[in-house]
Amino acid sequence: MTSKRSPLDSLGGFIAEQRRSAELSLRQLAAKAGVSNPYLSQIERGLRKPSAEVLQQLAKALRVSAESLYVRAGILDEEDRPPTGVEEAVQADPLINERQKRVLLDVYTSFVNENAAGHRPSNDSKEK
Known part of the structure; x- marks a missing residue:
């Protein structure tokens, strides 16, 4: 049934x-x-x-x-x-604990915010 x-x-x-x-x-x-x-x-x-x-x-x-x-x-x-794959993948991962999930999401969010503010990551190190 x-x-x-x-x-x-x-x-x-x-x-x-x-x-x-x-x-x-x-x-x-x-x-x-x-x-x-x-x-x-x-x-x-x-x-x-x-x-x-x-x-x-x-x-x-x-x-x-x-x-x-x-x-x-x-x-x-x-x-x-809307696609939110990174956050969902991190939250769903049973192999990492809640503290680790928060840290990963905080780092990811900081990168996203930095890029949204116009700071693009460089592919090579031109800042020598």
């Missing part, structure tokens, strides 16, 4: 998995995201559908892309989702 999982079940399971991966208790994640413990518990169990704003807060607290939560919640289609 097969059962279809609703987007809310998938979303709640994903949030719970990310919370455990980040070694956060339900209470700690709720506090970081600015939501109540019971509300977060209901989201994780697929009983409540959080707003886009709550998803954004949870994404920030979990250090995952908000778009990944929007897709799982059925708010955004997978095809409409």
Whole structure:
């Protein structure tokens, strides 16, 4: 017998998995995201559908892309989702711990911000 999982079940399971991966208790994640413990518990169990704003807060607290939560919640289609491969790959990697993930993402973000500010990395060292 097969059962279809609703987007809310998938979303709640994903949030719970990310919370455990980040070694956060339900209470700690709720506090970081600015939501109540019971509300977060209901989201994780697929009983409540959080707003886009709550998803954004949870994404920030979990250090995952908000778009990944929007897709799982059925708010955004997978095809409409902008590519964020580096962040998702780092967050999904089970071989590195949360501190290492934060450091990798911080370094990556600093490079992206530097390049966006007009500083292009050179392919050779012309600054001798």
